Amino acid sequence: MMTGKYPGVLGLGWGFVDVRDVAAAHKLAMENPKAQGRYVCCNKTVLMGDLIENLQQKFPNYPYPTANLACHVGDTLVKMTSYFQNKGTGTVLDQLIL
Numbered sequence: 001m002m003t004g005k006y007p008g009v010l011g012l013g014w015g016f017v018d019v020r021d022v023a024a025a026h027k028l029a030m031e032n033p034k035a036q037g038r039y040v041c042c043n044k045t046v047l048m049g050d051l052i053e054n055l056q057q058k059f060p061n062y063p064y065p066t067a068n069l070a071c072h073v074g075d076t077l078v079k080m081t082s083y084f085q086n087k088g089t090g091t092v093l094d095q096l097i098l
Helices: 021-031 048-058 073-081 089-096
Strands: 013-015 046-047
Touching: 013 048, 046 048
Parallel strands: none
Antiparallel strands: 013 046
């Protein structure tokens, strides 16, 4: 639930994929005897700012983050302060901030 607790737009990006494509990938991996290891399914990477813009158009009544922290200084500040949050938050943000 969006509560407005976190006011900043970060330089985060997430990979999105249609669940039907994931199911097809599972099926192909299961049917191919040479398949092994791990596979990544990703159709599109969406930045946090773009995601918020899309959500605002469809759901305008929620408190979305407005402070643009999607820059080198903002990314560094967020990474540093994340280590004072719950265990593992800093490590996760190190991987997500683009």
